Amino acid sequence: MSKSIIAMLVMLVLLFGALGVMIMQMTRWDPQLQQATERRRQQGQAETADALQPSGDPQYVSNLENADQLKQVFNADNG
Numbered sequence: 001m002s003k004s005i006i007a008m009l010v011m012l013v014l015l016f017g018a019l020g021v022m023i024m025q026m027t028r029w030d031p032q033l034q035q036a037t038e039r040r041r042q043q044g045q046a047e048t049a050d051a052l053q054p055s056g057d058p059q060y061v062s063n064l065e066n067a068d069q070l071k072q073v074f075n076a077d078n079g
Helices: 003-029 031-052 067-076
Strands: none
Touching: none
């Protein structure tokens, strides 16, 4: 490669690095952006918590000791 191509590549790398640093600094120190990001994070947590809540009436839950108990419960259920 010629020296001019290497110099251009180095300049491009430095330019993209500088842009990346500037973008990171802007997002880090912008209070409005931080607040918006925090609101989005909290909304996501609330939506996840809502999705984990069971809907409808609670169902009867029991611990079965063996397969015969499961078979009896299964056969007794008409629905």
